[in-house]
Amino acid sequence: MTFTLFIDDRCPLCSHEVSLLRQRDPLGRLRFVSIYDDQWHSEFPQVDPARCLQVLHAVNERGQVVTGLDVTVGAWQRVGRGHLVGWLRWPLIRPLADWGYLRFARHRHRVSAWLMGAPRCNGDQCSLPPKSRP
Numbered sequence: 001m002t003f004t005l006f007i008d009d010r011c012p013l014c015s016h017e018v019s020l021l022r023q024r025d026p027l028g029r030l031r032f033v034s035i036y037d038d039q040w041h042s043e044f045p046q047v048d049p050a051r052c053l054q055v056l057h058a059v060n061e062r063g064q065v066v067t068g069l070d071v072t073v074g075a076w077q078r079v080g081r082g083h084l085v086g087w088l089r090w091p092l093i094r095p096l097a098d099w100g101y102l103r104f105a106r107h108r109h110r111v112s113a114w115l116m117g118a119p120r121c122n123g124d125q126c127s128l129p130p131k132s133r134p
Helices: 012-023 070-076 095-107 109-116
Strands: 005-007 028-036 057-059 065-067
Touching: 005 012, 005 070, 012 028, 012 070, 012 109, 057 070, 065 070, 070 095, 095 109
Parallel strands: 005 028
Antiparallel strands: 005 057, 057 065
């Protein structure tokens, strides 16, 4: 079984991170499932689809549900880049990081529109805009 992430593929910033993870996962350790695809519910009855709209969810290799930044850290660890985000789980930083994540998750579409210049992805075209030259 792989580490299965339930993703909001209508969120440009979220889709961009998924794209980065896919590029770094040649061994197929991660599986991505759209939260908008209703085909997965019978395979993962332990995951609440309504909660997936609020907070990032994953099911680990043992079938356990993981949520929030633990999903992000777990995904990056599985592709050998956990050191980039592992500090988000340090005891003194964890509560603040989780607080910030919950605010981001609630407003992810607005934040994506602000950061990426588009409120939704256009198909699979969720890349960062090119840097402007002075």
